[in-house]
Amino acid sequence: MPASAQHRRTRNSRLARKLAVLGTGAAVLALPVIGATTASAAPSSTVTAASLGYSNTLDGWIRASLQVMAQNGIPGTYDGIYRNVIRESSGNQYAINNWDSNAAAGTPSKGLLQVIDPTFAAYHVAGTSFDPYDPVANITAACKYAAAVYGSIDNVYGAY
The missing domain is CATH 1.10.530 (Lysozyme)
Known part of the structure; x- marks a missing residue:
């Protein structure tokens, strides 16, 4: 395929893709911390003496x-x-x-x-x-x- 027929990525699209990957990675890393904090802070719902x-x-x-x-x-x-x-x-x-x-x-x-x-x-x-x-x-x-x-x-x- 000639070079002129290949899809050209603009500088902005590369930047957007990198930001999206970084944002997703940060969210994935933050979820266990948020989940653990929320779960450990939640009161027990079962009544005991x-x-x-x-x-x-x-x-x-x-x-x-x-x-x-x-x-x-x-x-x-x-x-x-x-x-x-x-x-x-x-x-x-x-x-x-x-x-x-x-x-x-x-x-x-x-x-x-x-x-x-x-x-x-x-x-x-x-x-x-x-x-x-x-x-x-x-x-x-x-x-x-x-x-x-x-x-x-x-x-x-x-x-x-």
């Missing part, structure tokens, strides 16, 4: 749950929750019932208030963990269920 200023104990879990329940209009008292937790799991957040009819059907009761997975999912309270063994999530979901079925966890005096 500690995130609400309570101890990581049964007392703290109940108090944190009561705070979340109050924010979501779920009735219940400390005494009602405590009584049911002690009966259901003796305060063991990792308690699991592998012997009753729910377990035989493949959905064992779990956690402080012995909630089966479908009930936990149906009554999960936004902002709490999706882990049924998480104390605050387990208590609030169970109390939301008890409120729907019995009016309040305070009205539950046996297996529910």
